Amino acid sequence: MSKAIVEIKQVSKTYTRGKQKVEVLTALDLEVAKGDFLALMGPSGSGKTTLLNLIGGLDQPTAGQVLVDGQRIDNLGSSALAAWRARHVGFVFQFYNLMPMLTAQKNVELPLLLTNLSGAERAQRARIALTVVGLADRASHKPNELSGGQAQRVAIARALVADPTLLVCDEPTGDLDRRTADEILGLLQTLNREHGKTIIMVTHDPKAAEYATHQVHMDKGAVAIGEVP
Amino acid sequence: MKQIFAIIWMNLRAVPQRAGSSLVIVIGIAGVVAVLVALLAMAQGFGATLKATGKADRVMFLSAGVTAELSSVLVPDIVPVLRELPGIVRDADGRPLASAEVVVITELRRGNGAQRADVNVSLRGVEPAGLKLRPEVRLVEGRWFTPGLREITVGQSAARQFEGVKLGATLKFRGSEWTVVGTFVSDGDAHESELWTDADTARSAFGRGSSASSLVAQMASATAIDTIKAAVKADPRLQVDAMPELEYFASQSKQFTEQIGLLTGVVAAIMAIGALFGALNSMYSAVSTRQVEIATLRAIGFGGLPVVLSVLAEAMLLALAGGVLGGLIAYVLFNNMSVSTLGSNFTQVAFNFAVTPALMEKGLSWALAIGLLGGLPPALKAARQPVVEALRAK
Amino acid sequence: MKYFPLLWATLWRKKARTILTLLSLVTAFLLLGLLQAANSLFSGDSQRLSANLLITQARVSFTSPLPMRHLSQIEAIPGIEQISWSQFFGGIYKDEKNFFPQFAVDPDRWLKTFTECRMPAGQATAWKSSRTAVIAGRGLADRFGWKVGDPIPLKSQIWPLKDGTRAWNFELAGIFEDVTEGSCPRMGNMYLRYDYFDEARQYGQGTAGIFVVRIKDPNQSEAISRSIDVLFENSPDETKTQTEKEFQLNFVRQIGNLSLILNAILGAVFFTILMLTGNTMSQAVRERIPELAVLKTLGFSNHMLLLLVIAESMLISVLGGLLGMGLAALVMEGLAHAPTQFPPITASVQVWQIAFASMFGVGFLVGLPPALRAMRLSIVDGLSGR
């Protein structure tokens, strides 16, 4: 195993809704190595999304440490965390979450607005990212003019464009049919194999998990079976 | 019918949940109605003051072709002729009940700060008969002026609006001092904005020779005006116009009422359009939040009409609330507010804003019109929307 | 600036709503432009009057004429460059609706006093050589389509002729214009010859109306005004002298407390608009919560989102404001050429300042609450639509 790029140490997460406390994650430990394609599996409500959000710096643990590329992110302030996300993580969601009023090209350019790149450089990079996902010819289309699979490719291009350390995907094929899902998974696999991207993907689908290099099964906020190759 | 009411009721009960956008309609329309009613109340108050001035059975003579007392000059030799015209009543001593009056313009201070201005105020010289033939004029304070002395008795509005017009105060006109010796009221009419003195005293003090501005006389009845007009026409020496006093003062409010009417129309129309856009916006969003609910109802088998009516009822009800609120705001802030402006005689006329039921009604009808126009397109959109598509939208 | 395309696209996310909001902003600023411009009539900053002119009127009222003998006494005061007199004529041209002011003046003195207006030399000579000749401002001539040589019949409301009739007949000898753009504030007036007028009128001979005094140094205006008034103190023909600007201002103020009423209307309008756009903005933000959460996941910071939402609100407000003010300018331009009794109004620099302040103010106030909401939005809640 090569060097761990994600280290989760004794992480707990408790949500408070009114007076009720829900302990979602309990003293969880997990390591993801650089270049891994990890599939996170488990029953609904087991805390997969919660864990993914912690890794992606969208949320912060109640206790424990989250390290990415050797840097602790569980104690960063909100602006530092935002800046960190911009540089280190790319997100892919089940429902694509594209900006409906922007074209595919502009959607992909969005994360680059936070860099110092010029307009021309941003456009150039977005075009490359779209080419990588095979959608160069749909650059000027709006999300509602794209099929689900195409929209998800645009979302992947958006996640890739800033060349992040990590790609974080929450059920990226949950809303797609088998064939389209296979295409998307193939794309992720290519990104992992050929471009060396570290990918963490939540999925319910055992077939999807087969594309990954590793699998982790969660249950009730803890790792049930880890590191199935 | 039952389904219509059921849906309307269901919809109206949901209005409080959309309090934000409902409030926008109410307040938007309240703003329009308040401004509309306030401006109309101004025109109404001004008109009422002038229309209350003068009586139908008194005749007024001005030089031919002039529209205001200010520019009228009755030369000395015709004044006695006018007094003796048929149809003019005589007093117990057999003298005609007629007053040849002079009106001169004086300047007084009004307001403070940036509003401070030297404004034109009428000083009216009346003959003793002038007080007798105007029973509505009553002294409320002090006494009447003494002929021959530089004394004035002032209208109550003048005393309130202009600086230094207090009982016992002195005012300086043309290098000499005049003492305020009393205050009169006159049923709230335009004369209350004037300063009154003796006609001869005014004539000599203001160098008017023995000419008059106008002559007012009591007629036997309102119908005597025809006799008088005929007599004036028959005598070529009389280059004068005779008209009922009431008619003269009513005509004085025409220009102001027209101008305020134009201002009101433009301002209220622009505001109403703005409020209409707001209402449309709010109703469209109300409809889109109810999209699924409406589609479900349609799917169950409700017709399009109840849907349209339920949206319209909501819009109209909110508009009505806005209209009532706006009318109340105008009433509380402006009713009876006392101001004075330049009348067509080129002098100040004080009047009170009058928020009347008729104006309130007008405000409400504007409100309902905005409600209707703002509610109809979203209502139609809601009814026309394809059921399947709406159900799919989350 | 690089965020502009994003802002612009966001703005037009729901076209109908944005257009309706924009239109209500347009109406608000249309009213603001018109009413503030009208309001500035009362505060005097839209008057382009020369600071070198003083008006001497009868103390008792400017409608009372002053005797002509005052002329030589005033003329003797040092610091005075030129003096002329002017009697209001009060004529009606065909219909009362056609109101415009006319004054009887002495041509030679007029030409030397009102130096901000000019006329071809030939026309000035023509005016001086015919007793019933009159001159009119370019604005007035255009309003009625007059050309030099046209007859102008007027029915005077104030002055009868010797025979008691009121129909006066004049003909147009000249049309005066600006010397420099906007220099002549008298373009809507007509001037007739005093010598003819005085001889033909039935009464009032030898009285001057008001005196118009041109002084050399505008800083001297108060001192000179006082020296004039002191001359006639305690006489029946006491005078009151003030700058032409004060005179005009006082004249409009006589109409009454209109500016208070105009301000009240504007207040009502702005409150309404604030409510309206405020509601629409927060609605727009509410709908976009998942999108805002996505922007946050992409690394947009909380402050960035705050700024973006406020900028969006400012953008729509400024857009609506500019359109509304532009429309107001068009309306005023139209009004200036239309035959109305209203004095022409224009949006001064100050009106534009007020308008810009309002645009940014409305944009900021309206954008702030939803912007704060966007800033505080938790990503996890936003993504799940909670």
Ligand SMILES: Nc1ncnc2c1ncn2[C@@H]1O[C@H](COP(=O)(O)OP(=O)(O)OP(=O)(O)O)[C@@H](O)[C@H]1O
């Ligand atoms: N913001 C929150 N507030 C309160 N409870 C939450 C919150 N987010 C998640 N939960 C709870 O935490 C538990 C785990 O949620 P999570 O979304 O991580 O599950 P999941 O494994 O991703 O499930 P699924 O497969 O359905 O997506 C659930 O019981 C959920 O109700």
Ligand SMILES: [Mg+2]
């Ligand atoms: Mg999940």
